[in-house]
Amino acid sequence: MGRVAGYRNFCNKLWNAARYVLINVEGHDTGVQGGEISLSVADRWIISQLQRTEAAVAEAIDSYRLDQAAHAIYEFVWNEYCDWYLELSKPILTQSQDAAALRGTRRTLVGVLEAILRLAHPLMPFITEEIWQRVAPLAGVAGKTIMLQPYPQKDESKIDADAEAQIHWLQDVLLGIRRIRGEMNISPGKPLPVLLQNGSAEDSD
Numbered sequence: 001m002g003r004v005a006g007y008r009n010f011c012n013k014l015w016n017a018a019r020y021v022l023i024n025v026e027g028h029d030t031g032v033q034g035g036e037i038s039l040s041v042a043d044r045w046i047i048s049q050l051q052r053t054e055a056a057v058a059e060a061i062d063s064y065r066l067d068q069a070a071h072a073i074y075e076f077v078w079n080e081y082c083d084w085y086l087e088l089s090k091p092i093l094t095q096s097q098d099a100a101a102l103r104g105t106r107r108t109l110v111g112v113l114e115a116i117l118r119l120a121h122p123l124m125p126f127i128t129e130e131i132w133q134r135v136a137p138l139a140g141v142a143g144k145t146i147m148l149q150p151y152p153q154k155d156e157s158k159i160d161a162d163a164e165a166q167i168h169w170l171q172d173v174l175l176g177i178r179r180i181r182g183e184m185n186i187s188p189g190k191p192l193p194v195l196l197q198n199g200s201a202e203d204s205d
Helices: 002-025 041-062 066-093 101-119 127-140 161-184
Strands: none
Touching: 002 066, 002 101, 002 127, 041 066, 041 101, 041 161, 066 101, 066 161, 101 127
């Protein structure tokens, strides 16, 4: 029953992520009609991680390990797309004045979500169909149903080791700060000055 409750929570997480994307994308330019696109490091990272997830899911399905396929989708959606990428998208969406950057982040938000829905559809068909009907037109995808869409396949050219390394560095720093907060019993909401010592010039950048 704990596993059932966990996947119910996953459905809620996916639904809320879709709501966030729709609020920030509907009625805005996602680059589907053209226009300059500029991808942030976070955009390139999540697109790269999507390719790795698609490869892992394909390998699991080929091995008849639907449990591993479900786990790969779960980890990507919960830990990478929702917990990290959606948060990293907020400064661009709320603060940037660069039309190309806004276009790039909105296109990435909706494009990756549309791919997630196709990945998860065989395992959780009803909620993915419901969300896809709203998301697909925004991603420039035509069709009456998600059931007739091609299953996502890894695109090697979209794997970006540099973006992955930069975001991994950022995650390490933020997780380190959270660990210090926890050890010193400092409220997560309390603003703190951050001092980084013994870093390289690359760290400073």
